[in-house]
Amino acid sequence: MHGDGFGQFEQVLVLLGAAVIAVPLAKRARLGSIVGYLLAGIVIGPQALGLFHDPGTISHLAELGIVFFLFLIGLEMKPSRLWQMRGDILGLGGAQMLVTSAALMCVPLAFGRPFEASLVAGLGLALSSTAILMQILEERGEVRSPQGRRAFAVAIFQDVVIVPILALVAFLSPRPAAAGEPFWLSALTIVGAIAAVVLIGRYLLNPMFRALARSGAREIMTAAALLVVLGSATLMMLAGLSMAMGAFLAGVFLAESNFRHQIEADVEPFRGILMGLFFLSVGMALDLSVIAEAYWRILAALTMLVLLKASTMYAIMRLFRHDREESVKVALLMAQSGELGFVVYAAAVSAGVIKPDHASILVAMVVLSMALNPFLYRLVPLLTRRRREEVRIVEDYSDARGSVLVIGFGRFGQVASQCLLTNGYDVTIIDNDAEMVQSAGRFGFKVFYGDGTRLDVLRAAGGDRVRLVAVCVDDRDDADRIVDIVRAAFPVCRVYVRAYDRGHSLELLAKGVDFEIRETYESAITFGRALLIGLGAAEIVADEVVADVRRRDAERLVLQQAQGFNAGAHLLHYRRTPVPEPLVQPGKAGRALNPEAEDALTGETEYSG
Structure with a gap:
């Protein structure tokens, strides 16, 4: 059977079967669920069994996994906490993109690639996968840890900066520019979309969920939660931003809602399934023929990519006065490239900035770095010199009967x-x-x-x-x-x-x-x-x-x-400041013995200190 002859029902069966088999085996081998999904995607994809010829058949649906995941992350963050993170978002995020992309573009430039192609390659590889790093943090219970907050702040900046990167790709294109809307209009559209999400989240969502709760229909609350996530994501997509950013903003403005925990419980099952689909689609996108033809170049480039990204992120963290252990953890989390790189390189090929063979190698590096990242993060105990026995305990509350x-x-x-x-x-x-x-x-x-x-x-x-x-x-x-x-x-x-x-x-x-x-x-x-x-x-x-x-x-x-x-x-009890006073009133008035003292007694000397 092949993807061309598959119906939607058979495709769903294959995807679920691959996940059910591969993920438990990968976790038993202590490889982690992400690697299990990636391996399953490779096996059922066009490079192995060929059950799916086109990974794009599920990629659009799989992208919703990131959307739902970012929505749930937004529910954890009140607007006030997001405002407190502005220093990390603009400082760490801006420094990471600037320094890392500059370092990465030097590699293809040194091998004779054109400046424009090298710049776009560096920018695309500097982006990291929000889905990968958040999944790693969630599996280890570190989402709300200091390293989790720092890494997520950098990821937020990267989700926003994708818009000017795509505009830069169009600007660098040697081909005649197609007639389109002016830049100021695009910027105004983005600002308007963000303002719409903010206003709706602040003034409309709470009354809407309150009204729906009165109906007593649980399934309507679930439908409303899905509507909010998908609606905000679609609005951002139409404005030119990532869908994940829209869902994240919607989650932030529902964080103070009385219904946030019910919404979280309704959305969580969809998030888990769709995130699995996303990792499956990444595995399917890996072109093994490209790796086989240029494996030594790809492995060398992959090694340089990981080392450059990790070392620059570590240096930036230390420059921002974070401790060594936290800096190592954030550096390893950000050492991979991400799914936004696919978007950048697809646009660059269409614009004629990067040649297709160069883009194929870059895409292979992105996928391999994503697959490698869970293993990299296991180096934290070694690099921080804290070798702790790994403890695995199952959550079992069968005999929890306390009052x-x-x-x-x-x-x-x-x-x-x-x-x-x-x-x-x-x-x-x-x-x-x-x-x-x-x-x-x-x-x-x-x-x-x-x-x-x-x-x-x-x-x-x-x-x-x-x-x-x-x-x-x-x-x-x-x-x-x-x-x-x-x-x-x-x-x-x-x-x-x-x-x-x-x-x-x-x-x-x-x-x-x-x-x-x-x-x-x-x-x-x-x-x-x-x-x-x-x-x-x-x-x-x-x-x-x-x-x-x-x-x-x-x-x-x-x-x-x-x-x-x-x-x-x-x-409050506190010690009052003593005021010096004579204990006994002098019997005689003071007499000046020199001109300076006379000025002091008469009050004619002004304070000049």
Whole structure:
């Protein structure tokens, strides 16, 4: 059977069968799911079994995997957090594209390629695959890690810069320019499309989902979520930007919606399947004949590509004062080229800037670098000199029956859970640190492995039946996300939260938590009492002082809730700046002994300092 004779139903069967067979085998061989999909694509593609002659038959559908993935990433980011990332997006992203493309273009230029072709080749190879790097981060639970945020910031800049790159390709074309709309009109269209997505996301989506929720039809909510993702992606595509950028912006403006967790649960299954299709299509696009004809050139160029991209990214990260381990991780994540390179090289061939044989080699390098990247990231422990035993724990909540759900089993969660266990309460504890779960097991604790910021994990761990959820994680953003999920999905459940600082306490109180406590408050109070006793104060006096500090702190917190963070300053004890005064009024008035003193006494000398 061949793709020409295949119906759509048979094509779907082949794709699903290839994924079901290849991905588990690849994961068992510890190659990762990405490599499994790529290998399956090669096998069923035109270069092997020939079940699909044209990878383009699924590429458009597969691209939706990236669209849905970026939408879910956007749901994790509030507009305020995206604004906080502007330094990384413009700084790291801009520096990466500028330095990396300049370094990469020097290679073909040194081998006699024309300047225009070398420039476009460097720009295309400097782009990285958002799908690959985010999949790696997700599999390792590092999406919200510092390296995850930095790599994603660079990827956002690359998704935006693709537009001027394509404009540059048209400008460099030796062929007569076709009549088209002027640049200012294209720019105005892009700005208008972004403004439309922002306005719709800010003012229309929440009321729409609220109205649909009243209907009580679950399938309509799913349809609306798909409409939002595909609609925003299509609008951006029509304006000339990537579809993924539109979906990401839509997700960002739904991040503060009350329905974001329901939307996330509805979209997640589509994302997983379509991302698999994308990696399958990349495997199909690999032209083995091109590699066979010029394998030594491609392998040499691939080695130089990875080394140049990784070393320049590492240097940029260090220049921006990031630590060595984070710099190594981001450098390895960005060491591959990405799917946007296909777009650049297709446009360059059409414009006559790059010859087809040169473009085929570049496309092969892009695909091979994408396949190689999961293996590169495994070098992190070696390059950072931290060889830790890899821990693999399956998420299994079959015997989770506690009446209290404790999320986070670090120093804070361990002490808090002791009080519950001592009093005989049945407690379900989850933590996303595999090493912590194993260590707790050696001491006899039953701790379930799972990410408490995921709705499906909280449901599986009994979030819908427990009496109380205790949020003991040490990450402020994670704590906020867990509170939002529990408040939305389990509204009758009481929520007790470990707060990072006073400002975080105020935010949690505004969210309606039942109890919050600053993580260092009680230890600081106890420490202060011990200081007083150590300095000779009686215990009863120390207790009175502590009671006064607690009372003032509680009153100040109430005032801050009502009037803002700066309210209640008068309730703080602080040492006033002393004003020097004579202890006894002089009996006689001062008498000047020289002209300078006379000026000072009469006030005629002006301050000149």
